[in-house]
Amino acid sequence: ISPQGTGxxxxxxxxxxxxxxxGSAEATEFVNGKWRDGVHGWVIGTFDHxxxxxxxxxHMNFGGGGWNATPVVKKFMNxxxxxxxxxxxxx
Numbered sequence: 001i002s003p004q005g006t007g008x009x010x011x012x013x014x015x016x017x018x019x020x021x022x023g024s025a026e027a028t029e030f031v032n033g034k035w036r037d038g039v040h041g042w043v044i045g046t047f048d049h050x051x052x053x054x055x056x057x058x059h060m061n062f063g064g065g066g067w068n069a070t071p072v073v074k075k076f077m078n079x080x081x082x083x084x085x086x087x088x089x090x091x
Contacts, residue, residue: 005021007043009070011045011073011077017047020044020070021043021045023041023044023066024040024064026039040059041059041065041066041067041068042058042069043070043073044058049077056073058073075088
């Protein structure tokens, strides 16, 4: 079985037995006396790196579809791979 789906489109070329699922949920929120409609996006999964298994969850409140959350995980994975070298301070 080959990996498929939104998460693999962004994260699939990474190392480490990636397991990932993205999702979204329609949402409504009452803000400043008005109803606001939108979509929450999320990504959840695990991957292996240097003999350890890491788990991740990113939830973006009114952040759009789950594909919007995958670049956050990609940045973390890249920083982990580079041993948190420069430009990874804010991950």
